[in-house]
Amino acid sequence: MEVVVFSLLNGLLYGLLLFMLSSGLTLIFSMMGVLNFAHASFYMLGAYLAYAMGGQIGFWPALFLAPVLVGVAGALVERYGLRPVHANGHVAELLFTFGLAYLIEEIVKLFWGKQPVPYRVPDVLSQPIFTLFETTYPAFRVFMMVVALLMFGVLWLLLKRTRAGLMIQAALTHPHMVGHLGHNVPLIFMTVFGIGCALAGLAGVIGGAILVTEPGMAHSLGPIVFVVVVVGGMGSLTGAFVASLLIGMLQTFAIAVGASIGDLLRLVGIPVAPHGELTGITLAQIAPMLPFLLLVLILIFRPRGLMGARET
Amino acid sequence: MTAIDRALPAMRPVGVRSSPLAAVAPWLLGAAILLALPFVFPSRTGFTIMNAIGINVVFALSYNMLLGQGGMLSFGHAVWFGLGGFAAMHMMVAIDKLALPVPVFLLPLVGFAAGLLAGAVLGWPICRRAGTPFAMITLGIGELIAAAGLMFVTVFGGEEGIKGDRVVGPMLFGLDLGPQGGVYWFIAFWVFAAALAMWAFTRTPLGRLSLAVRDNPDRVPFIGYDPQRVRYLVFMVASGFAGLAGGMAAVNYEILTPQIFGALTSGNVLLMAFIGGLGAFYGPILGAVLIVLMQSMLSDYTEGWQLYVGLLFMGLVMFAPGGLASMVEGGARAVRRGDWRERAPAWASGALAFAVLAAGIVLLVELAFRAHGGGALRLAGLTLRPGDAMGWIIGIALVSLGAGLLRLLTRRGHDGDTARPA
Structure with missing residues (x-):
């Protein structure tokens, strides 16, 4: 029981962190048709900027300022980097974001070194908020869940219920038509890219404090965020939300369950050796592979993802 | 052109048979x-x-x-x-x-x-x-x-x-x-x-x-x-x-x-x-x-x-998607056509502008690396410390000079190596 509840909570937490990253990426993905390799790098930038600014101006101002700065950086990258490259096709765009991810990691190493930086949350948030089965649960985790859920709500309302949201949705699928109607489509794209990056930055400010703030943090999360976007379906916010939670739960539960493949096989009546090379592999060991297995299966059998309207 | x-x-078209x-x-x-x-x-x-x-x-x-x-x-x-x-x-x-x-x-x-x-x-x-x-x-x-x-x-x-x-x-x-x-x-x-x-x-x-x-x-x-x-x-x-x-x-x-x-x-x-x-x-x-x-x-x-590898990669993705080979091919084409003499000045000035830009970037990067705890940068009898403004000013000046020159050259429509392919 205890294990289940905590796995649920941790899965929820991890899933919501994934959602904070993938919400922006899924919009950018459906806009460009190309996955932004550097998206997780903006997440990393957010964490590092919040760490750097937090020392000067405190955590709360940094919580707002760091995502804004990351968003501006993202918009500039779109305007002066991605837009000129767009003329050379999808592969060139993909290569550009790939190079950008590489470059941002090196720049982070340049300014903050290769070791993790001691980025911590303020004391108000690090105290326990409730006790469950004699284990305390830190307030910061609840804070993160609230922020992520708020983000989902606000984004959903913004996209579905406002004029600007309608314009963005239209520009994602029919950019030429929207252009003919007299809207500035490149500006919309730049704004969406900037907002997406800002959201990733916000995820970084919060995620960097819960996980570790180090130069490898983008690489450890980046590929999984891709999985979320592809599994959820292109451009679908709800799909990204569901897929994030699904993958979050999948990974935490696989780690929490101590069983090995052999145990599972014996459970269904196939007698095998408990500690063989293959049967001794535990689900916890397989956990990091699960999202990618899901990615490959989804791309092959259901290319539009769980809730996407179009094929990837 | x-x-x-x-x-x-850049690859030779199909069917063109060159001599053995x-x-x-x-x-x-x-x-x-x-x-x-x-x-x-x-x-x-x-x-x-x-x-x-x-x-x-x-x-x-x-x-x-x-x-x-x-x-x-x-x-x-x-x-x-x-x-x-x-x-x-x-x-x-x-x-x-x-x-x-x-x-x-x-x-x-x-x-x-x-x-x-x-x-x-x-x-x-x-x-x-x-x-x-x-x-x-x-x-x-x-x-x-x-x-x-x-x-x-x-x-x-x-x-x-x-x-x-x-x-x-x-x-x-x-x-x-x-x-x-x-x-x-x-x-x-x-x-x-x-x-x-x-x-x-x-x-x-x-x-x-x-x-x-x-x-x-x-x-x-x-x-x-x-x-x-x-x-x-x-x-x-x-x-x-x-x-x-x-x-x-x-x-x-x-x-x-x-x-x-x-x-x-x-x-x-x-x-x-x-x-x-x-x-x-x-x-x-x-x-x-x-x-x-x-x-x-x-x-x-x-x-x-x-x-530097990352910067080189990004520079090529943005400005020369054909990579190093496209520059070699460009040179070879000009030699074949026999107009390399006219193009040489544009190439040379492009290369010079690029060198200035690269020198500026390298200087800035090296200074930034030394900012936490490294020693001074010694170059051609010059000692630059990350704490002093001097090195940074030189670096920024070199970068702007190089970038400005490159922009000027590509604007004028010189078909050098630095020109952006259509």
Whole structure:
């Protein structure tokens, strides 16, 4: 029981962190048709900027300022980097974001070194908020869940219920038509890219404090965020939300369950050796592979993802 | 130079038959270079670097078969390299343990077979999609295999990897693989053989078709071919050659760890092929040479060598998508047409502006690296400290000067190397 509840909570937490990253990426993905390799790098930038600014101006101002700065950086990258490259096709765009991810990691190493930086949350948030089965649960985790859920709500309302949201949705699928109607489509794209990056930055400010703030943090999360976007379906916010939670739960539960493949096989009546090379592999060991297995299966059998309207 | 002319790929068009001498000359030159290199750089470090270059040349060429000639962007090419390498490594161990009469010299063939087989099995689901989904599937498979690599300890050796001894089994051509110098001849032979084979592949009907599938997959079925099948076959061959490079690595390093499957290896081969140039057959060779040299020489001088590789890559993606090879081709075209004399000043000024820009960037980066705890930067009798404004001002001035000059040159429409291709 205890294990289940905590796995649920941790899965929820991890899933919501994934959602904070993938919400922006899924919009950018459906806009460009190309996955932004550097998206997780903006997440990393957010964490590092919040760490750097937090020392000067405190955590709360940094919580707002760091995502804004990351968003501006993202918009500039779109305007002066991605837009000129767009003329050379999808592969060139993909290569550009790939190079950008590489470059941002090196720049982070340049300014903050290769070791993790001691980025911590303020004391108000690090105290326990409730006790469950004699284990305390830190307030910061609840804070993160609230922020992520708020983000989902606000984004959903913004996209579905406002004029600007309608314009963005239209520009994602029919950019030429929207252009003919007299809207500035490149500006919309730049704004969406900037907002997406800002959201990733916000995820970084919060995620960097819960996980570790180090130069490898983008690489450890980046590929999984891709999985979320592809599994959820292109451009679908709800799909990204569901897929994030699904993958979050999948990974935490696989780690929490101590069983090995052999145990599972014996459970269904196939007698095998408990500690063989293959049967001794535990689900916890397989956990990091699960999202990618899901990615490959989804791309092959259901290319539009769980809730996407179009094929990837 | 017209727009059409400029948009043409750097590769020679199909059907243009050059004289036999012109076709053989590059290979003779390549062989001569391979033969001469050990006498020019006879040191131990020289051999180490040259062997690493050789392995990466084959690896990058096999990658270009996918991306440059097949239009398939793969983020998991390390899988085939690694699987080929481990197959060769296990064979090497078996030669030792079971005293098999198989020469170690031929192990890259085992790598080739393993890569081909793995490409045939895993390539089937991978090649069902093209474009971005293809890239994503290769990324997923790459991560899957990388995770699996650490899991199966008896096959991949876990964290410690698998070790082998290359001085076993019968000798071939009387070549002693013990010293680095001996390994060089082994590497040189396989580089030449693999490059020749891959070039020959581009001349086969399948190689030609892969260009068609890259450029216009919708039209290919109209001439009676299935693009998915073409991609699958090309993918298998490319995986085979990646495995061959892995086999060379197994013999050269005598140790392989599952880290070889990582995104770092896959990313590196992409960087090498792209920086060298995807449009020309020899492009990835230039890229592999440059990146390995940067890796091994630059890393002695600066912590920031990876940053420079990244900057070079981004600069090329944005301003010269044809890579280094497109510059070589541009020069060669001008020489053929005989107007290189008129173009030379534009090239020279472009190169100068680029040098100024690069110097500025290097200065800024080096100062930034020294900002936490490093010493001063000593350059040409000048001592610059990260604490002083002087170095930063010079750096920013150089960068703005170089960038301004480049902008001015490209604006004026000079068709130099720095000009943006249409």
